Amino acid sequence: MSVLRLAIPSPLRRLFDYLPPRDMNGSEAAGLQPGLRLSVPFGRRKVTGYLVEVCEDSDLPLAKLKHADALLDTVPLVPPTLLQLCDWAARYYHHPAAEVLGAAFPRPLREGKPHQPAGNPGWRLTTRGMGLPVGGLPRSPRQAEALALLQTAPAVSNARFRECGISAAVLRELCSKELVEKCTLAEAPMVPSSNPGLTLNREQAAVLSALLGVREGFSCHLLEGVTGAGKTEVYLQLITDCLARGRQALVLIPEIGLTPQTLDRFRARFNASIVVLHSGLGEAERYRSWEAARDGSAHIVIGTRSAVFTPLRAPGLIIVDEEHDGSYKQQDGFRYSARDVAVKRGQLEDVPVLLGSATPSLESLHNVGTGRYQLHRLRQRAGASALPTIAAVDLRRQALQAGLSGPLLTAIEHRLAAGQQVLLFLNRRGYAPTLQCHDCGWVAECRACDARLTVHRRPACLRCHHCGATHAIPRQCPDCHGASLMAAGLGTEQTEDFLRHRFGQWPIFRVDSDSMQGRHAMGELVAKINQGQPGILLGTQMLTKGHHFPAVGLVAVIDADAMLFSADFRGEERMAQLLTQVAGRAGRAGVPGEVMLQTHYPDHPAVQAMLNVEYGDQARAMLLNRQAAGMPPAGQLMIVRSDCSDPAYGEKFLQTLRDRVALPPGARLIGPLPSPMQRRAGKFRCQLILLAPDRRTVQLATGALVAQAEVMPARHGLKWSVDVDPQDLY
Ligand code: ADP
Ligand code: ZN
Ligand code: ZN
Numbered sequence: 001m002s003v004l005r006l007a008i009p010s011p012l013r014r015l016f017d018y019l020p021p022r023d024m025n026g027s028e029a030a031g032l033q034p035g036l037r038l039s040v041p042f043g044r045r046k047v048t049g050y051l052v053e054v055c056e057d058s059d060l061p062l063a064k065l066k067h068a069d070a071l072l073d074t075v076p077l078v079p080p081t082l083l084q085l086c087d088w089a090a091r092y093y094h095h096p097a098a099e100v101l102g103a104a105f106p107r108p109l110r111e112g113k114p115h116q117p118a119g120n121p122g123w124r125l126t127t128r129g130m131g132l133p134v135g136g137l138p139r140s141p142r143q144a145e146a147l148a149l150l151q152t153a154p155a156v157s158n159a160r161f162r163e164c165g166i167s168a169a170v171l172r173e174l175c176s177k178e179l180v181e182k183c184t185l186a187e188a189p190m191v192p193s194s195n196p197g198l199t200l201n202r203e204q205a206a207v208l209s210a211l212l213g214v215r216e217g218f219s220c221h222l223l224e225g226v227t228g229a230g231k232t233e234v235y236l237q238l239i240t241d242c243l244a245r246g247r248q249a250l251v252l253i254p255e256i257g258l259t260p261q262t263l264d265r266f267r268a269r270f271n272a273s274i275v276v277l278h279s280g281l282g283e284a285e286r287y288r289s290w291e292a293a294r295d296g297s298a299h300i301v302i303g304t305r306s307a308v309f310t311p312l313r314a315p316g317l318i319i320v321d322e323e324h325d326g327s328y329k330q331q332d333g334f335r336y337s338a339r340d341v342a343v344k345r346g347q348l349e350d351v352p353v354l355l356g357s358a359t360p361s362l363e364s365l366h367n368v369g370t371g372r373y374q375l376h377r378l379r380q381r382a383g384a385s386a387l388p389t390i391a392a393v394d395l396r397r398q399a400l401q402a403g404l405s406g407p408l409l410t411a412i413e414h415r416l417a418a419g420q421q422v423l424l425f426l427n428r429r430g431y432a433p434t435l436q437c438h439d440c441g442w443v444a445e446c447r448a449c450d451a452r453l454t455v456h457r458r459p460a461c462l463r464c465h466h467c468g469a470t471h472a473i474p475r476q477c478p479d480c481h482g483a484s485l486m487a488a489g490l491g492t493e494q495t496e497d498f499l500r501h502r503f504g505q506w507p508i509f510r511v512d513s514d515s516m517q518g519r520h521a522m523g524e525l526v527a528k529i530n531q532g533q534p535g536i537l538l539g540t541q542m543l544t545k546g547h548h549f550p551a552v553g554l555v556a557v558i559d560a561d562a563m564l565f566s567a568d569f570r571g572e573e574r575m576a577q578l579l580t581q582v583a584g585r586a587g588r589a590g591v592p593g594e595v596m597l598q599t600h601y602p603d604h605p606a607v608q609a610m611l612n613v614e615y616g617d618q619a620r621a622m623l624l625n626r627q628a629a630g631m632p633p634a635g636q637l638m639i640v641r642s643d644c645s646d647p648a649y650g651e652k653f654l655q656t657l658r659d660r661v662a663l664p665p666g667a668r669l670i671g672p673l674p675s676p677m678q679r680r681a682g683k684f685r686c687q688l689i690l691l692a693p694d695r696r697t698v699q700l701a702t703g704a705l706v707a708q709a710e711v712m713p714a715r716h717g718l719k720w721s722v723d724v725d726p727q728d729l730y
Contacts, residue, residue, distance in 0.1 A: 002029035003058045004068060006049035007097035008042055013090075013706060015097065016042075016049070017058040019067045030054060035076030035083045037105075038068045039112050048072070048112040050101045052087075077115055077294065078104050078311040081348045086309070088344055092699070094706050094722050095334045103309040103334065106287045117184055117291065122157035123171050125150050129179035142170045147179070155183050192272030192299045194240040197233060198382075204230050207376040208237055211354065215241060215317075218347045222323075222364050223356040224616060225378030227584025228385060228548075231356045232262070234378075235319050236269050238354065243272060243299050247316020247351075251302045252338055254325035254545060256280070260523035261530075261548060262321075266300060277303030277310060305330060305338040308345060315349045318342050322545070323355035323364060324577055329727045337725060339364075358584055359577040359615050362623050366633035369623070377616075388555070388586035388593030390611050392602040402498030403490040403558045408596055409502070411554055416506050416534045420553035420591055424495070424538045425582045427562060429512040430454035431494045432487035435462060435473065439482035444474075448682040455487045456514070457497075467681035492538055495558065499536055511539030544581045553593060555586040560599040564606055567676065568729055569631050572606055573622055580615040630691070632725070636698045638690040639726045640705055641675070644718040647684035653718055654688045661708050667692040667701040676729070689729070698724065 004018045018040055020029035036051045046069065058065060076083070082104050090097040102110045109115060125132075134151060137144040146166050149156055161171065174180040200208060211221060211234075225231045239249045253262055256278040266274055275289035275298040292298035296313030303310065305328055320328070320342050328338040339355065346353035355364055355373070367373040381387060398405045403426070404412075412422050432455040435444040444453040446464040453462040453471065462471045476483050487494070496510045509525060516522050522542075529537060532551040537543060563575040579597070587593020599607050609618050627634040640657065644650035654672035663669065668691045675685040690705070692698045702722055709720055 001057075001062060002026060002032075003055045003062070003065065004029070004032065004038065004051055005053045005055055006038065006040065006068075007052055007090075007101055008040065008049045009047055009096075009098040009102065010042070011096060012710065013094065013096050015052055016040075017055070017060060017065055018049070019062070019065045021068045021070055024071070032071070033076045034080070035078055037072040037077070037109065037112065039070045039072055040068045041066055046112075048110060050098060052097070072112060073115055077109065079313075081345075082309065082311050084348050085341065085345050088348075089334075089336055089341055093334065093336050093724050094702050095336075099334050103306055104311060106290045107283060108287060117295065120157040120159065121182065121184055122155050122160070123150065123175075123180045124155040124183045126178055126181050129174070132179065140173075142166065143174055146170050146174060150180065192243045192270060194236075194243065194270050194272075195268070197237050197240065197269065198230075200233065200237070201230070201380075201382055203378045203380060204234055204382065207234055207378065210374075210376060211238055211352070212241055214352055215245070218350050218352065220343050220346060220353045220367070220373045221355065221376060222360055222368055222373045223354060223376050223378070224360050225356065225358060226381060226387060226614075227358040227581065228381040228387075229358070229378035230382030231321070231358075231378065232265060233382065235321070235354070235356065236265070238317060238319075239270070239300060242316040243270070245316055247314050248293070248296065248298065248312050249300050249317045249319065250307070250310065250312060250315060250342075251300065251319045251321065252308060252328070252342060253302060253304065253321045254327045256302070256304055260526055263302065266302060270300065272299040273297055274300045274302060277301060277307040279304065279306070308338040308341045312349075315351050317351055318346045318349075318353045320353070320355045322357055324357045324359050324361040325545070326574075326727055331727070332721075335721070335723045335726075337727075340725070359580045360619065362573055362619060362626060363633040365619055365623055385587055386592065388583055388595050390583060390595040390597065392560075392607055392611060393596050393598045394602045395598050395600045401502070402495045403598075404495070404498070405598055408556050408558075408598060411556070411594070411596060412503070412536065415554045416503065416536070418553070419534050421529065421532075421534060421549065421551040422536045423543060423549065423552045423555045423582075423585050424499075424536060424558055425540075425543065425555065426490065426492050426495055426538065426558040427540050427578075428489075428491045428559075429493070429514050429540055430463065430465075430491040431457040432491050433489040434487070436486055436488045437477035437480060437482055438484035438486050440477060440480040442477050442479040444471075448679070450677050450679045454491065457493050466677070490559065492540060496538055499538060503536060507533065507535035509535065509537045509539075511537060511543045513540070513542065516542060541578060541582075544578065544585065547585060549585055551591065552585050553587060553591040554596070555583055555593070556596040556598065557582060558598055560597045560607065560610075561601060564599075564601060564604055569626075569629075570727070573619070575606060576609070576615055576618050576622075579610050583610075630693065636692050636695055637726055638692075638698050638702050639723045639729070640688040640690070640709070640720060641723065642672075642686045642718055642720045643683045644686075644716050645683060646716040646718075647674070647678070647686075649716045650684050650686045650718060653712065653714065653720065654686055656712065657705060657709055658688060661701075661704045663704070664692075664697050664700040666694075666697045687729075 005015045008016045032054050034051055038049050040049045086100045090100040137147050223231055242249045275292050277289050293301045294311040301310055320339050323339050330336055343353050368375045393405050393407050415422050434452050435455050444462055446453055449466045451466050453464055456463055460473055462473055492512050499508045529549055583595040586595050642650040642653050651672050658669055670689040672686045672688045675687050690701055
């Protein structure tokens with residue numbers, strides 16, 4: 001008797017056994033392929049399960065097993081390599097297999113809808129129709145035209161018939177004579193081609209030729225190239241080669257809405273089918289893109305994090321741009337790193353993987369050090385532009401207007417007068433981070449989080465940036481009823497107000513998640529900025545991500561101090577990456593660039609490093625410190641988090657877990673401790689941190705902790721999660 005072992009959407013990290021559907025005979029059942037979807041009863045629900053394997057027997061008595069209701073696919077919809085990838089990810093991240101597999105399917109298929117090939121609907125000749133001579137059907141000119149068209153290709157799409165002015169009615173008449181039949185055209189007939197690229201400089205050419213030398217088989221490469229070095233040009237030329245070999249390229253980028261230029265560059269270079277996958281897509285569009293990637297009609301798949309799980313018919317190359325970017329890590333639910341999954345995928349698909357960044361993560365530099373990745377460097381900017389000069393502005397005892405010092409204001413004026421653009425970086429949206437009573441010191445705090453409320457002016461309200469709660473701005477202090485409430489600290493809205501007042505004759509663009517609502521907002525803004533008129537761009541880190549703004553001559557960091565005193569062990573790395581990326585927006589097209597860092601601590605080592613040491617050397621020094629401290633990427637981390645309406649219960653749960661699990665040698669637990677922001681959206685959060693010298697030990701320890709946690713009762717709405725390779729310790 002065949003038993004079907006399925007992954008079922010459930011919080012449990014185990015598989016479930018079913019008997020085959022009642023209408024299926026034994027040999028059919030034995031031949032079922034992994035990856036097939038089945039509809040099965042689960043508790044009182046009907047759910048979609050994924051076949052993992054067909055077994056001879058079950059650990060449970062067969063009489064206890066339920067029958068699956070129905071087989072949903074005739075062939076597995078995703079290739080075996082992708083199933084292996086999901087299996088690996090479920091094990092590595094200790095996440096329920098069905099949810100991981102779900103990442104490889106669009107929602108309608110996860111929900112058990114039948115698979116419809118997205119191929120073009122069309123018509124082809126029947127055997128009888130093929131017997132007709134060229135110039136047949138002369139008595140009916142419309143039908144004759146249709147026939148003539150069908151005699152030029154194996155099949156013709158409905159769209160093509162419409163273009164030629166042939167109506168569906170004509171085809172139906174031919175169909176009734178059994179001369180034509182309906183079909184789908186599986187693959188786009190398009191043959192991809194590329195427009196000529198730029199003539200590479202010496203460094204770029206060397207990198208490209210090294211990468212072309214390893215185009216077959218798996219290998220992993222880090223392209224460390226300063227901002228504006230022409231990494232994208234290298235990607236494009238590598239993809240040209242990939243397409244010429246009839247293979248597909250998968251390109252991951254951090255955020256598509258923020259970087260419409262990247263897409264434009266791809267579209268301008270290739271006459272090929274490029275599909276885009278990101279969370280902003282409508283369901284139908286997403287499904288079509290997925291299907292095109294799957295059936296091979298898409299030549300280039302560009303997507304954000306989750307696109308790493310897109311099925312590909314003939315992958316040839318995987319690129320992860322801005323590989324250091326934090327958005328590659330999913331921070332809730334299935335907590336995976338798309339960069340790391342991409343590397344694993346390259347290994348399983350046996351294709352090269354290229355990670356690129358001006359500010360590589362310490363993880364990737366570590367992997368270069370251990371020989372897992374090959375390093376390629378671009379040390380110079382492409383074309384004519386040089387790297388910008390960087391200077392600190394000592395803010396001590398300086399008069400500030402909306403956070404801007406005299407020297408900075410003068411520099412802004414000069415640049416505007418010279419017809420250039422200025423980019424001001426302030427990583428705090430809203431008007432002010434705090435509302436305070438000048439009489440008694442009361443501060444507006446969120447009721448649900450351990451956090452202050454941010455003052456917003458447009459629209460006027462107090463908002464929590466952690467749970468989204470919004471309140472009206474009080475007229476008087478709720479504690480002392482005084483009327484001296486004041487907004488303390490600086491946010492982008494406030495600086496914008498000042499800039500409009502002071503530089504009213506120039507356009508001012510504010511770029512943060514409040515001002516950039518809607519899918520096209522960023523694209524429209526980037527288009528305006530790239531007209532090159534002088535003006536000021538003011539924004540949060542949204543402005544720093546990979547943009548190429550040719551007219552920007554001056555970049556200023558309004559509050560560099562905000563980043564100096566991070567408690568997180570990655571704080572220094574993040575600051576160096578962010579500042580280098582911000583600085584990299586300056587002087588990208590010939591205009592000599594200048595960067596000003598406003599700080600009260602010009603002698604702080606991190607500020608000095610920014611001024612005097614290039615990112616690559618800073619990062620390598622930080623890596624040595626991490627290695628000495630046994631912290632990632634040298635040591636490994638995992639966090640078990642609890643989230644509970646009762647603060648004591650969450651901590652007790654983790655304590656019990658800790659007490660009950662015997663750890664493998666070398667593993668060490670810290671905690672349970674309240675998270676740095678303990679209360680968020682009304683829930684109390686605690687964490688247990690696992691430190692281990694290597695991944696194998698993390699895997700063993702995490703397996704033991706998860707197995708124990710799964711059998712422990714969880715009251716008070718307690719939810720727990722595991723985070724392997726966490727990005728943040730909160
Ligand atoms: P990165 O991706 O490394 O930040 P880009 O690929 O965006 O750099 O290149 C920066 C600028 O330099 C772009 O305007 C690009 O067109 C230009 N560029 C890149 N390579 C060359 C080259 N070989 N010759 C001239 N200009 C180049
Ligand atoms: Zn008060
Ligand atoms: Zn809140």
